Amino acid sequence: MTLSVQQQMLIEQRITNEAKSTGAAYLLWVFLGGLGGHRFYLGRTGTAFVQLLLCILGWATVAIGIGIVLLIVLAMWVLVDAFLIPGMVQEQKDNLRSSLSMTAMLANGAAQPPQA
Template structure:
């Protein structure tokens, strides 16, 4: 019914994530996957964090890998 549809829409809006918060997390903690933790993508967030911290000492390789990942993610946030 129409009332149920309104209830579902209000719940979806209430549970949706704030894009401003996501972009701020991307800007400050994006290289470690902070924005992915916010969206509940913990598997890829943990992978991003481990890739960064385990390979950052090898000529900045971790920052290069996660930097490319960050660039892809910035277009997928919205």
């Protein structure tokens, strides 16, 4: 069962309206990158929490030297995220597209009369 052109257009419109913004993700990366703000925004809460924890533990232990290592690891991770953000946004859009398509197909199947 395939979707009609109208249904595909409606799905793409919903994706445009509901998908996360790359620009907003980069703004969060610039201002709250060390706290994992961009990852929270993109729905990657597990790794965002790890970044937040690294930041807190890094600053809490910087006086004894361990914190410097943690902050360097965090800085490298946040720098790599600058290159990963477009892929994360695209993955979020693809997941949304898949979910909406599956919902539309199930609704089509339910709307079709049973064939004898």
